[in-house]
Amino acid sequence: MLLKEVIYLVQKDFILEWRQKYAFNGMLLYVGSTVFICYLSFSLRFSGLQVPVWNALYWIILLFTAVNAISKSFTQENRGRLLYFYSLVSPQGVILAKIAYNAALMLVLGLLCFFFYAVIIGNPVQDIPMFLVSILLGALGFATSLTLVSGIAAKAANSSALMAVLSFPVIAPMLLMLMKLSKNAIDGLDRSTNLDELAILGAINVIVIATSYILFPFLWRT
């Protein structure tokens, strides 16, 4: 029953996105122009980017993209339609569907960002499958921890500034782990060194999804 609801709601989000493409295209342009501005401001044609800087810059671009993309998830639908959903489906279905949809969106944006980044700035990654795994976990992690925060921020008066203030400290531990994981992938270290980080990222994701699942019903009543 819950699964059916979630699948239906995710489908609805995809259809909405497909009909009004400006949101997705906007995010795409955001990623592209941010990468290009980084390229210009580091004037990379003459000197290569060092690996730690490359890594940190990639995740910071992705973090800002995620905050911008996910903060829309509860504000883009109008009040009437939200009330209509609330009478049809359970709150747990809504939050799980939003997390799933945001994870898919962030995965696409993360991969495209990696593509632009590799083409324009250069690609020092030695273990590409491992780097793709870290993008996958990053997309999932951003989606899980930012979706509930965007629900909180959407209720407040000045939601776009609040979104950043509320989400940065919450996402910090995950971001540190992700940077470590992708740094190992760039340096092409043996994969067994990453087991700790993989386990912790998975555990943080599970904990955050469980808390969102429990807490969201209290949020949507208002």
Add this chain to the structure above:
Amino acid sequence: MKVEDSKIQISKIRTFEHRKIENTKMKNWWKFVTVALLLYSVTMGFLGEVPRLAILNESIRNLYFHVPMWFGMLAILAVSVVYSIKYLNNPTLRNDIIAKEAANVGILYGILGLLTGMVWARFTWGAWWVNDPKLNGAAIGMLIYFAYLVLRSSFAEQQQRARISAVYNIFAFVTLVPLLFILPRLTDSLHPGNGGNPGFGAYDLDSNMRLIFYPAVLGWIGLGIWILNLRVRLENLKFRFYENA
């Protein structure tokens, strides 16, 4: 006749008040314990015998002040989260006030912990701030609770503010736990007991420091709860005053 009546009335009131005072005296035993523990741990902390070690020297006494701040902060923030959960189950003004004031006292303890730690770091590690997972975790934890206060101030309506900030409080505490407990154990840290460094037990061979350290922890937690108690009573009075004004 009337005079006698009023006398009885007065004596009744007196016995009632007397009983009330007796009650509060019985209820306040833990405040005396707190004062005793703090007096003991502060005097013994400054005057007692400590192990003589290179680099640490006399600064080892900061163990009695710096570490209890973090224990106190975690205890008070745990109180805050418990009352946020209570608020979601049972939305009363009291639960909300306690959750908020506990977050305030937790921030106070966090700032004191950072300050005592910075002084200690200056004299043992050579810098006010070093890139250490525990320091960064503490700083991010402070950011979370500042964000909580900013979130609270962005709602005008009391019930909405209380419910939404309770949701954020619980969510933030859940993400704070891996930050403070798991990450420092994975990476290198300058703190004792992390990243291959020996724990404080190794410096404290005769366990004399424990005799002062544990009372200090209990005393500072007690003081935090006392501050919390006073602030909650003040907020309650303020609310009643403005409600009836």
